[in-house]
Amino acid sequence: MLKDITLGQYFPGNSFIHRLDPRTKLLFIIVYITALFVSKSYVTYGILLLVLAVSIAVSKIRLSAIFKGLKPLMFIMIFTAILNLFYTKGGTELFSFWVFTVTTKGVEFAFFMVLRIMMLISGTFLLTYTTTPMALTDGMELLLTPFKKLHVPVHEFSMMMSIALRFIPTLIEEADKITNAQKARGADFETGKLTDRAKALLPLLVPLFVSAFRRADELAIAMESRCYHGGEGRTRMKKLKMAAPDILTLVFSALMLAVIIILARFGI
Amino acid sequence: MKPIIQVKDVHFRYSGEEHLPPVLNGASLEIEEGSFVVILGHNGSGKSTLAKHLNGILIPNEGCVLVDGMDTRDASKLLDIRRTVGMVFQNPDNQMVASVVEDDVAFAPENLGIPPKEIRSRVDEALKLVDMYEYRLHAPHLLSGGQKQRVAIAGVIAMRPRCIVLDEPTAMLDPAGRQEVIGTIKRLCRENGITIVLITHHMNEAVDADKVFVMSNGRVISQGTPKEVFSNVEFLKSEGLTVPDTAELLYKLRLSGIDLPAEALSIEECAQAIAAALK
Ligand SMILES: Nc1ncnc2c1ncn2[C@@H]1O[C@H](COP(=O)(O)OP(=O)(O)OP(=O)(O)O)[C@@H](O)[C@H]1O
Numbered sequence: 104m105l106k107d108i109t110l111g112q113y114f115p116g117n118s119f120i121h122r123l124d125p126r127t128k129l130l131f132i133i134v135y136i137t138a139l140f141v142s143k144s145y146v147t148y149g150i151l152l153l154v155l156a157v158s159i160a161v162s163k164i165r166l167s168a169i170f171k172g173l174k175p176l177m178f179i180m181i182f183t184a185i186l187n188l189f190y191t192k193g194g195t196e197l198f199s200f201w202v203f204t205v206t207t208k209g210v211e212f213a214f215f216m217v218l219r220i221m222m223l224i225s226g227t228f229l230l231t232y233t234t235t236p237m238a239l240t241d242g243m244e245l246l247l248t249p250f251k252k253l254h255v256p257v258h259e260f261s262m263m264m265s266i267a268l269r270f271i272p273t274l275i276e277e278a279d280k281i282t283n284a285q286k287a288r289g290a291d292f293e294t295g296k297l298t299d300r301a302k303a304l305l306p307l308l309v310p311l312f313v314s315a316f317r318r319a320d321e322l323a324i325a326m327e328s329r330c331y332h333g334g335e336g337r338t339r340m341k342k343l344k345m346a347a348p349d350i351l352t353l354v355f356s357a358l359m360l361a362v363i364i365i366l367a368r369f370g371i
Numbered sequence: 372m373k374p375i376i377q378v379k380d381v382h383f384r385y386s387g388e389e390h391l392p393p394v395l396n397g398a399s400l401e402i403e404e405g406s407f408v409v410i411l412g413h414n415g416s417g418k419s420t421l422a423k424h425l426n427g428i429l430i431p432n433e434g435c436v437l438v439d440g441m442d443t444r445d446a447s448k449l450l451d452i453r454r455t456v457g458m459v460f461q462n463p464d465n466q467m468v469a470s471v472v473e474d475d476v477a478f479a480p481e482n483l484g485i486p487p488k489e490i491r492s493r494v495d496e497a498l499k500l501v502d503m504y505e506y507r508l509h510a511p512h513l514l515s516g517g518q519k520q521r522v523a524i525a526g527v528i529a530m531r532p533r534c535i536v537l538d539e540p541t542a543m544l545d546p547a548g549r550q551e552v553i554g555t556i557k558r559l560c561r562e563n564g565i566t567i568v569l570i571t572h573h574m575n576e577a578v579d580a581d582k583v584f585v586m587s588n589g590r591v592i593s594q595g596t597p598k599e600v601f602s603n604v605e606f607l608k609s610e611g612l613t614v615p616d617t618a619e620l621l622y623k624l625r626l627s628g629i630d631l632p633a634e635a636l637s638i639e640e641c642a643q644a645i646a647a648a649l650k
Pocket residue numbers: 385388394412413414415416417418419420421
């Protein structure tokens with residue numbers, strides 16, 4: 104179960120998308136998500152799906168990797184689909200039983216909703232798959248620099264993000280180890296009622312948290328020993344640079360958003 | 372030679388533990404620049420606490436620590452002290468901040484505000500020194516323990532420190548990983564002139580040291596060359612320590628009445644001493 108979490112994983116490569124500045128990719132994904140929420144029709148969804156498909160193809164990331172990322176979120180998608188299916192009124196009635204009625208509108212709505220979530224998540228995964236965590240958090244820090252004037256701790260925030268991403272695999276490995284240790288002592292995580300299974304998680308979570316705090320403590324000392332003293336006066340080995348492909352991508356994203364908004368305005 | 376680190380009569384208690392005896396209780400020592408020094412001592416004797424005093428992570432309650440003449444109590448010198456004395460800890464996983472090896476090695480020079488071009492050259496140089504250059508684009512969590520620890524050492528070397536303190540860097544490694552790490556730090560000392568302070572429980576790692584310090588209950592109770600220190604087997608045993616395998620063997624043979632020298636520490640010397648006694 105835990106091994107399925109692929110967030111923060113990076114697939115090395117040298118595609119057009121890999122080489123884009125992380126700021127460009129971040130801005131693009133924000134624009135893309137906005138466009139997704141503006142979209143209401145088959146045409147606009149079609150356009151956005153095409154953009155996503157082309158991006159995935161260009162990035163040379165295997166489709167299976169994207170699906171693997173979607174898998175843990177299957178539950179949320181099914182849940183959303185069911186909710187929308189039963190609670191949307193309007194359109195012609197397809198069938199009904201007890202207090203539930205399913206209408207054509209409901210089916211359409213549920214379909215779009217699931218599609219939207221899938222596209223949103225696939226886009227985000229494409230971003231993390233093609234960008235090193237370091238570049239990603241650096242990009243975030245630079246994009247948010249204006250907020251430093253308002254005393255928002257932008258550097259600290261991005262440092263926290265990059266450390267969190269760095270420790271995801273370490274903590275997953277540790278969780279696996281603890282799970283196995285508890286199983287060896289007869290703990291049962293897989294059967295029984297939901298409440299029993301939730302209770303069984305406690306002996307997993309407590310040691311995991313204790314160890315995470317100990318790690319945090321040691322990491323803080325190690326960082327201080329390596330002269331870390333906040334963001335002030337810090338330089339970077341890899342300076343981010345915007346180039347022609349970045350400008351191109353940003354212009355394209357603006358055009359894409361404009362087209363979607365105009366189409367939505369006309370009810371398409 | 373002048374000492375790079377001077378610890379003068381340091382007393383220290385962790386805050387909130389005032390009812391307990393002090394962790395450091397008059398610890399004093401001097402470390403000469405360019406030497407390979409080993410610190411030994413039983414569990415809880417205060418070795419890690421002392422190590423954290425050597426780069427100003429902890430500040431003495433009494434006494435002082437001088438790094439290249441700079442007092443660790445002087446907050447304005449802290450950054451200079453930390454770039455002079457690098458620190459490597461036991462668990463390599465908990466010292467790495469980045470998800471790519473070379474980004475992690477770049478962390479310290481970035482903190483020091485060094486220009487990007489020079490960081491790049493320092494990172495490459497540091498990774499080559501520990502033989503991890505081919506792994507520069509790898510994810511640290513996929514490396515072996517010995518490799519991780521060598522990356523941690525590179526992360527410190529990139530600061531260009533004059534001294535590296537290593538607190539049980541091999542405790543979590545298998546014998547092969549231990550060899551890699553010890554070989555690397557010995558090379559850094561002998562070829563690059565970096566002062567090495569190694570804290571360890573593996574007596575065999577102490578055999579090649581220039582100087583050995585033995586700690587007990589927060590103070591240094593014995594110091595000298597490995598030959599001097601390990602020749603006193605009974606004393607070390609009474610302090611809850613073992614001795615290198617060679618010293619142990621000679622000690623047992625001597626107890627059973629064979630006339631052998633106490634200070635043959637390397638395996639070669641030990642073998643020759645026994646061969647001579649058998650003639
Ligand atoms: N952060 C801390 N807070 C409070 N007490 C501590 C802390 N770290 C260590 N101690 C206490 O200080 C004493 C000395 O610990 P220290 O870690 O310096 O010993 P050590 O010689 O490194 O031992 P080991 O060989 O086990 O690593 C111990 O009694 C320990 O309980």
